[in-house]
Amino acid sequence: MLLVSSCQTSKDNVDDQKAEHPNITKLKEQSKEFQPEIIQLNEHVYVAVGYDGSNTSMIIGKDGIIIIDALRALGAAEIVANKFREISDKPIKALIYTHGHQDHTGGASAFIGDTKGVTIIARNGFKEELQENSPVKPILRKRNARQFGRDLPEEDIINRGVTAGVTSNDRVGKGYIQPNLTFDDSLKVTYAGIDLHIYAVNGETNDGLYVWTPSQTTLFVGDNYYHAFPNLYAIRGSQYRDVQAWGKAIKEMNTFHADYLVPGHTRPLAGRDKIYKNLHNYGEAILFVFNKTIECMNKGYSLEQTVEHVQLPDSLKNSPNLQEFYGSVPWGVRSIFTHYVGWFDGNPTHLYPLSSVQEAKNIINLAGGESKMLEELNLAVKKGNYQWGLQLSDYLLQVASSKEKVTLQKIECLRGLAAQQINAPARNYYLSYANELKRQLSE
The missing domain is CATH 1.25.40.880 (Alkyl sulfatase, dimerisation domain)
Structure with a gap:
């Protein structure tokens, strides 16, 4: 029999704790999604990835350009705008905000310059749910900084799940320009000879939209899809994200049979079969969490029991695009539960704790x-x-x-x-x- 001294066992425990955890290795691998690059999808569509906290896209038409999303910091947006102009110097005809988060809107003026004659499109209700409109803005700001590690030393940050760990702070939000065209459910417009089909969607935000360009068979989905399990609830504090509507919207997006898919974060996808598979399992995962949570609630499970019971099946859990780099299944379950019944989970012990x-x-x-x-x-x-x-x-x-x-x-x-x-x-x-x-x- 091999005897191991208690001192050796203790040393082994310390060594195990010092070794890099496999989850950290995976999170480091996720950083490849944010390598700065201008990616050409086809003759007309270019996507800038990794220059700031989100992606921005350029569609080149006959006599002009359409921009989709505008980054967070004006300084980063200026860098990308210059790179876009090296590709095409045609004038900007339209800019589309996929939703109101600052990381998609803060650098608009870098792309537009003189706003005369430029249509800026967003959905009705744009930016209404943001923290600057909240009565609890101070604590939301503090929690936001914690979630994104904004006060951490650079060496402590790996990434932010769907963005690089360190992003530009050069004039954050200073390039924002208000939209001058809004819509309710859908909008079909043509700019520079490019037909745009724009649809409202409740997903990561309640002011979201996605864009389909039939001529390029390209789908711009904003933050409703990215290469990570979706953030059904943000720990910085957010209003309820309509999980059921989000899952259904993903399935609707999949009916377009896109050849190219551009997310609001992480790298774009190319290939009809690959896109179909990724959107399919994404929608399935979102609706599974929603339906299973509702099922447990109707069985009378407490909040904690529901969290324990709702786990993705292996067929979804092991999918590369559903790793919990950003969102978390238990957080989504808690959000759904409290949205439908409030803080009281049905256990009388919790009435007056x-x-x-x-x-x-x-x-x-x-x-x-x-x-x-x-x-x-x-x-x-x-x-x-x-x-x-x-x-x-x-x-x-x-x-x-x-x-x-x-x-x-x-x-x-x-x-x-x-x-x-x-x-x-x-x-x-x-x-x-x-x-x-x-x-x-x-x-």
């Missing part, structure tokens, strides 16, 4: 006191049980006298979880929150 302080005191007493709970926290950290450690640290921070010691352990748990995360927003949030706690200790 104990205060967080009283619950913490009871749990700590049950564990045998603060010192025993702290021992358990230290053990959880040592074993790499970081989620359990986080929960224990939250109890202790409610009442503990040694808050600095507990906070340091909580920071280690947050960083430990970040080192295992395939989901970029979650990873960025863990690291950002850990850094905030570290700063608080030094103040």
Whole structure:
């Protein structure tokens, strides 16, 4: 029998924790989606990928150009606009915003220049749901910074799931120009000899649209599709995203049999069969999460039971375009559940729960006191049980006298979880929150 000393076992555990987690390796691979490049899809369509937080596209017509989406920072948009002009110096006839998020609208003036005679198209309700219109704007801004890792050192960022980790801060949003043509359900227009069929869609936003160009058999889908599991709920805080409508819209998009598909983030796709397959499993995954969540709710499952039961089948979960680099199945489930029934999940225990302080005191007493709970926290950290450690640290921070010691352990748990995360927003949030706690200790 081979005997292994406890010291050797402990050393092995430390070595295992230092080794790069496979999820981090996968997340690093996702960064290939954001390599800066002007990609030519066909004779008329070019897509700029990786120059900022989103993609922007150029369609070249007979006597002019159509731009779809306009990046986030004016400085980045100017770089891309110059590259586009090297390809064609025809005048801009129209610019289309696929939705109101700043990373798709902030650099418009770089492409348009003089707006006279340029049609700027968006859907009715454009930008209404954004955080600048919210009564809780301060906390949304803080959570936004955590999700995207905006305050993290550059070396701590891998990427943001569907964008590069570091994007331009050169005059963010300063090039935005308001739309001068809006529509409700659909719009068919022609610019520079290019027919555009534009359709309203509720997906990642409730002001979204997608564009079909029959002559180029190209579909511009905005943020309703990208190379990652869709962000059915944003942890920065967002209004409910209509998950069922989103899934149905993807299936509708797939009826066009596109030869080229341009997402709002990540690289475009080419090839009818490949596009059909990717849109098909995307729509299937979204509707599976929605339908399974509703099924569990109608069975009387609690929120946590529903989260546990809704898991993608292997046929979807293992698809390369459904990896949880950006969105997360459990986050989507929670969003659907609370949208339809609100905060109360049906369990009477949750009608009038104990205060967080009283619950913490009871749990700590049950564990045998603060010192025993702290021992358990230290053990959880040592074993790499970081989620359990986080929960224990939250109890202790409610009442503990040694808050600095507990906070340091909580920071280690947050960083430990970040080192295992395939989901970029979650990873960025863990690291950002850990850094905030570290700063608080030094103040």
